Amino acid sequence: MFVPLGAIRRELNNLLSHAGFQLLRPGERDHIRSYVPFKETRDGARKAGLSVGDYIDQKFHVPGATQSTIDQMVGLGILGPKIQSVCEIGPGTGRYLEKAQRSCAPCSYEIYETDREWSDWLSRTYRVTARVADGTTLRGTSSGSVDLVHAHKVFVYLPFAVTFQYFSEMIRVARPGAWIVFDIISEKCVSDWMIDQWIANRTYSRCMLPRDFVIAYFDKRQCFLHSSFLGPAPWLSEYLVFIKDRNP
Numbered sequence: 001m002f003v004p005l006g007a008i009r010r011e012l013n014n015l016l017s018h019a020g021f022q023l024l025r026p027g028e029r030d031h032i033r034s035y036v037p038f039k040e041t042r043d044g045a046r047k048a049g050l051s052v053g054d055y056i057d058q059k060f061h062v063p064g065a066t067q068s069t070i071d072q073m074v075g076l077g078i079l080g081p082k083i084q085s086v087c088e089i090g091p092g093t094g095r096y097l098e099k100a101q102r103s104c105a106p107c108s109y110e111i112y113e114t115d116r117e118w119s120d121w122l123s124r125t126y127r128v129t130a131r132v133a134d135g136t137t138l139r140g141t142s143s144g145s146v147d148l149v150h151a152h153k154v155f156v157y158l159p160f161a162v163t164f165q166y167f168s169e170m171i172r173v174a175r176p177g178a179w180i181v182f183d184i185i186s187e188k189c190v191s192d193w194m195i196d197q198w199i200a201n202r203t204y205s206r207c208m209l210p211r212d213f214v215i216a217y218f219d220k221r222q223c224f225l226h227s228s229f230l231g232p233a234p235w236l237s238e239y240l241v242f243i244k245d246r247n248p
């Protein structure tokens with residue numbers, strides 16, 4: 001009896017999904033990076049008596065790290081009452097989403113999160129619309145429809161071409177006059193000490209992006225650098241803030 005391999009794989013994946021595993025062909029998910037496990041993180045936060053976002057800050061960053069970036073965005077006039085529609089790539093635990101929603105109360109907040117458990121949890125916990133996240137596009141979002149499109153700690157580890165595909169998608173979905181905000185590991189953020197740390201800790205996923213090249217990429221597409229600032233230590237990254245031309 002001939003049983004197609006695809007059917008076997010589907011059947012095995014159904015079984016494996018209960019244990020959180022999946023069979024993949026080599027290279028099939030190269031464009032998607034893994035993230036902290038959902039259940040462990042949620043339970044850890046509960047035990048620590050913290051919100052999931054504050055728990056992530058405390059465990060992997062510094063307490064208050066998320067809020068300090070949100071404060072910068074409020075200070076620059078990015079987050080405020082005028083923002084009605086937001087799109088976020090890779091929100092993870094939702095630590096930025098939660099605080100951004102408080103600052104601007106948008107009518108629509110779309111997310112593209114490739115980790116299904118986190119995406120489902122975010123949809124249950126916050127007023128967001130989880131779009132199908134294929135790992136490279138924002139295909140569920142109409143062109144020129146959002147006031148703010150942002151991503152945090154996502155383009156610090158995605159492969160180069162994936163990041164640029166997302167950049168072009170961010171430009172597409174932004175309406176004229178909209179904000180495009182994200183952080184990268186630019187030349188300003190990398191030091192010999194940091195490279196030594198990555199090697200010592202076997203942290204091989206970090207990707208540096210050339211700052212001027214990124215700015216020129218947006219500039220050529222009528223999105224102009226408004227400002228930039230360094231994200232909080234110790235995970236140094238640089239935020240770039242663009243505005244899409246009002247009269248493209």
Ligand SMILES: C[S@@+](CC[C@H](N)C(=O)[O-])C[C@H]1O[C@@H](n2cnc3c(N)ncnc32)[C@H](O)[C@@H]1O
Nearest residue numbers: 031032033035090091092114115135152153154
């Ligand atoms: C380092 S985490 C940052 C999470 C969150 N933005 C934060 O700062 O806490 C990167 C996030 O991007 C998601 N991700 C990984 N590959 C992705 C891809 N190709 N497209 C969209 N999101 C992706 C991960 O599941 C994770 O939620």
